[in-house]
Amino acid sequence: MNRIKATISYDGTNFAGYQIQPGIRTVQQEIDKALTKIHKGENMISYASGRTDAGVHANGQVIHFDTPFNLPLDRWKKALNVLLPTDIRINKVESVDQDFHARYSATGKTYRYKWSYSEVHSPFERNFSVPLGTRKPNVEKMREAAMHLMGTHDFSSFCSTKTATSNKVRTVKLLTLEEQDEFLVMTINGDGFLYNMVRTIAGVLIDVGVGRKAPSDVLSILEKKDRKTAGKTLSAQGLYLENVEYKSYDNPS
Amino acid sequence: MNRIKATISYDGTNFAGYQIQPGIRTVQQEIDKALTKIHKGENMISYASGRTDAGVHANGQVIHFDTPFNLPLDRWKKALNVLLPTDIRINKVESVDQDFHARYSATGKTYRYKWSYSEVHSPFERNFSVPLGTRKPNVEKMREAAMHLMGTHDFSSFCSTKTATSNKVRTVKLLTLEEQDEFLVMTINGDGFLYNMVRTIAGVLIDVGVGRKAPSDVLSILEKKDRKTAGKTLSAQGLYLENVEYKSYDNPS
Incomplete structure (x- = not known):
């Protein structure tokens, strides 16, 4: 075979x-x-x-x-x-x-979440990004909140209550926010992700961006280990699985 | 009202x-x-x-x-x-x-036709551009052919046989080919377009690009005023109506 x-x-x-x-x-x-x-x-x-x-x-x-x-x-x-x-x-x-x-064999994954700033969400983007409407978020505050999520944490607050896995500890190695043309793009890389984790993180970061949460609120959300503290799971059409890492393939010796 | x-x-x-x-x-x-x-x-x-x-x-x-x-x-x-x-x-x-x-009141229109050079046509592009596959066209030759189509001509060879209009004379004011990232984009502006005219022109230009026709063949195709001489109508998903011009609105005095 x-x-x-x-x-x-x-x-x-x-x-x-x-x-x-x-x-x-x-x-x-x-x-x-x-x-x-x-x-x-x-x-x-x-x-x-x-x-x-x-x-x-x-x-x-x-x-x-x-x-x-x-x-x-x-x-x-x-x-x-x-x-x-x-x-x-x-x-x-x-x-x-x-x-x-x-x-x-997977050792890590990268996801992207894509929002659109356009006042009118292009029909060509309707399945491929999420419109922010008139809510122009403060990206600097979102980056501040993102810093708190990087590293190794118990992400119980950031996954669906339907998550089957008991061990909710994961390591986020990279979490960036970039503005590209009319888009705001979150890129997240880690050793593994719980069910709905990326979309929950995206939701919390947007809440921070539009002032519904403070960047430091992320710390107490992590601490509480309770999904209800994090807010809503953003919709699927903004989410992309970008890359899957494998040790022997990514670092050939 | x-x-x-x-x-x-x-x-x-x-x-x-x-x-x-x-x-x-x-x-x-x-x-x-x-x-x-x-x-x-x-x-x-x-x-x-x-x-x-x-x-x-x-x-x-x-x-x-x-x-x-x-x-x-x-x-x-x-x-x-x-x-x-x-x-x-x-x-x-x-x-x-x-x-x-x-x-x-329309005095002109601009259309675009979009091809993709990607070896594998992205699933996100499947409805929005037409894959060229391994056929890398000679864009210079396409531009040479495009020059022959600019100006005022009887476009009988370049419209569907189902075209109802009897007057097939139209003026092409602009016809360009540009390579943008993995795309080849034809932009055409004119005073009006016959049924299937843009997609037929795109088809003839690609034929020239891949060597099935010579740039000067366009002249004899125009002359013959026979749809059968022009080749196939390219598929719809590459075509965009970009802009409609109105005299008083575009040139406010």
């Missing part, structure tokens, strides 16, 4: 999320269907670095699958892109060892 | 074109529905500078409508944007004289 790693992008708009669920359109369903077709009907299953919710996008999701086939890597890419719907694209295909696992 | 001019943008992806047709979703249908709602059920009709086909986008389509209401212009914009679906946005609202007509 050969293990194949693929880096993929998708427009999450028309998917009910990443993971296969009977009767609804998901990213995994489309990928497994394409793989199964390539394998002449043999039932194929792919594994991703993690799920994404309905409406969430990806520029750099990573998956792996096992195959008895020995195709050149470029052929995998072409064959999959021909069979997949155009809202999923395979950007890169690599051959990996059997001990590589898209989910368990 | 007050006549209102509105400049609008729309993502054409989920519309069966601009003009109202029973039983299918069109841009005009949504606009007239929103206007009718504002006018408490009074049946409202809007007039556009022209139709666009299914899948064609607009950044600067212009419409007008008559209303007995005397709302501040900003209220019109807000009310319509609240009622309209997010794939149509009102960017600007102006009060105009009764002799202004979105279609008949």
Whole structure:
């Protein structure tokens, strides 16, 4: 068997999320269907670095699958892109060892959250960013709050109450806010993220930006370890999974 | 009665074109529905500078409508944007004289056609540009061909055989090709365009770019006045109505 790693992008708009669920359109369903077709009907299953919710996008999701086939890597890419719907694209295909696992080998992830400053939210942006309307946030205050979230913390206040994992300690290595043209972009990198963590952090930072919270409030929210203290989870269409890190691949020696 | 001019943008992806047709979703249908709602059920009709086909986008389509209401212009914009679906946005609202007509007062239009050079066509671009795949066109040759199309010509070879208008003479004032990041963009400005004219011109220019036609072939295509000589009409998702010109508004004296 050969293990194949693929880096993929998708427009999450028309998917009910990443993971296969009977009767609804998901990213995994489309990928497994394409793989199964390539394998002449043999039932194929792919594994991703993690799920994404309905409406969430990806520029750099990573998956792996096992195959008895020995195709050149470029052929995998072409064959999959021909069979997949155009809202999923395979950007890169690599051959990996059997001990590589898209989910368990991941050492870090980067997400982006994208807001629009435009007075009228462009119809071309409606699924790809979140309008701030007339609320022009104070980005400096948001950066101050972001500083408090960097490092290793118990992020219980910053994840969905539906989070299954008991260990809520995560390390945020990078959390930046940048203004690019008519957009405000939050970039967050860490060793792992709890369910809804990025969108909850984005919500708290915007609350700080528009003055509903002070930058230092973030400290007490962290301390309380109670989801109710953090405010709302922002909508999915602003969120992008940008990159998944793997030790041996990112730091080849 | 007050006549209102509105400049609008729309993502054409989920519309069966601009003009109202029973039983299918069109841009005009949504606009007239929103206007009718504002006018408490009074049946409202809007007039556009022209139709666009299914899948064609607009950044600067212009419409007008008559209303007995005397709302501040900003209220019109807000009310319509609240009622309209997010794939149509009102960017600007102006009060105009009764002799202004979105279609008949128009003195010129600008369209854009957008191709993508990306080896893998981004899922976020799938409805907004046309992939060139491995065909890297010679843009210099395309510009040479474009020069032949500028000026006043009979464009019979460059419009759909379904074109109703008998006079096929039009003036192209500007026809440029620019490379922007991973995109190739054709911009065309003229006094008016025949049905499918922009997409047919785009198709001929790409044919020249990839060597299927020589730049000078454009001259014989024009001469023959036969649609069959020009090649195929490119797909709708690359096409944008950018701007509509009106004499008195663009050159206020």
